[in-house]
Amino acid sequence: MESKITEVYQNAPVEGKETECEKVSKLLDLVIDGEATSEDQHYFNHHIEDCVTCFESHQKQKLLKGLVSGHLKRVIVPESLALSIKAKIQKTL
Amino acid sequence: MxxxxxxxxxxxxxxxxxxxxxxxxxxxxxxxxxxxxxxxxxxxxxxxxxxxxxxxxxxxxxxxxxxxxxxxxxxxxxxxxxxxxxSKQPAKVDYSEVEGYYNSEDVEGESGVATTTDMRTESVQDLIGDEVASALNALPVDFRTVIILCDLEGFTYEEMAKILDIPIGTVRSRLHRARNSLKEKLEKYAKSMGYNNNEI
Structure with missing residues (x-):
């Protein structure tokens, strides 16, 4: 009674599995960015249920995107900027 | 038009x-x-x-x-x-000019990661934010641009292609390379902070 994880690791280098991983790795950015078709998304989800390596790549890529979207500080717009744009526009014919 | x-x-x-x-x-x-x-x-x-x-x-x-x-x-x-x-910034080569044979391994030198920051005065959130910012700023401007447009501003690939005047395929490959570079820089930081198992 081997655990599922061990089984997956043992199966990982099998011929044919490789190309599936390659396909999934090409879909990775599309999936992360919400640009994958529902068919691709389904294929991707199905694959990472069984493949630890691809599952981990997916986790890492999500984390990376989250670091930018969630942690990069926004700079504060100087208060004078909107006013000065409006003033310049009013002077423009 | x-x-x-x-x-x-x-x-x-x-x-x-x-x-x-x-x-x-x-x-x-x-x-x-x-x-x-x-x-x-x-x-x-x-x-x-x-x-x-x-x-x-x-x-x-x-x-x-x-x-x-x-x-x-x-x-x-x-x-x-x-x-x-x-611009006061030193001129950088436009990535699109060298696309194809650009080697993402030789991105500019290390960004001088600060390892002595006082954990008591700066929150971990700020630390992460600062580190992400310095890693991002160290990327070539074309790489930085696609990451900002996609991850920070949430533009679609199609919108990015229009904003940048490049085909969607180029958006995808540039984004992919940009993320690899960013990952590499952040992994160096993670290692310097004692996370040596590629947590990022």
Whole structure:
């Protein structure tokens, strides 16, 4: 009674599995960015249920995107900027 | 191009429409300008220039369409065409000029990671934010741009292709390379902080 994880690791280098991983790795950015078709998304989800390596790549890529979207500080717009744009526009014919 | 917006508006009407449709984009636009120029004064100038151009071409803007993408496109072009020449930043090679044989391994030197920051005075959130910012700023401007547009501003690949005037395939490959570079820089940081198992 081997655990599922061990089984997956043992199966990982099998011929044919490789190309599936390659396909999934090409879909990775599309999936992360919400640009994958529902068919691709389904294929991707199905694959990472069984493949630890691809599952981990997916986790890492999500984390990376989250670091930018969630942690990069926004700079504060100087208060004078909107006013000065409006003033310049009013002077423009 | 697109058809003009019917009858001539009075200056007051035009100004009111301009402000209502385009000024709400000021915050993301200024942030984009800052991430490109890495200088507050330059960002200020670039944003003003962008709005003035947008005003001159406002008749060609189709009401209700994507104002944010339109302004980002104008700003990106201003940055490339004029601003970069006079920018205080040392000129960097446009990635698109070397695309294809660019080796993502030889990105500029280390960004001098600070390992002595006082954990008591700075929150971990700030630390992470600072580190992400310095890793991002160390990337070539074309890499930085796609990451900002995609991950920070949430543009679609199609919108990015329009903003940058490049095919969607190029958006995808550039984004992929940009993320690899960013990952590499952040992994160095993670290691320097004692996470040595590729946590990022």
């Amino acid at each position: 697109s058809e003009r917006t019917g009858k001539q508006l009075s200056k007051e009407e035009k100004d009111a429409r301009f402000e209502a449709e385009l000024l709400p984009v000021l915050d993301p636009l200024y942030n984009f300008a800052y991430r490109l120029t890495l200088d507050e004064d330059d960002a200020n100038d670039l944003v003003q220039e962008t709005y003035l151009k947008a005003y001159r071409f406002f008749d060609y803007f189709e009401q209700g369409t994507n104002a944010k993408a339109w302004l980002f496109r104008i700003l990106k072009n201003s940055f490339i065409n004029e601003f970069r020449k006079k």
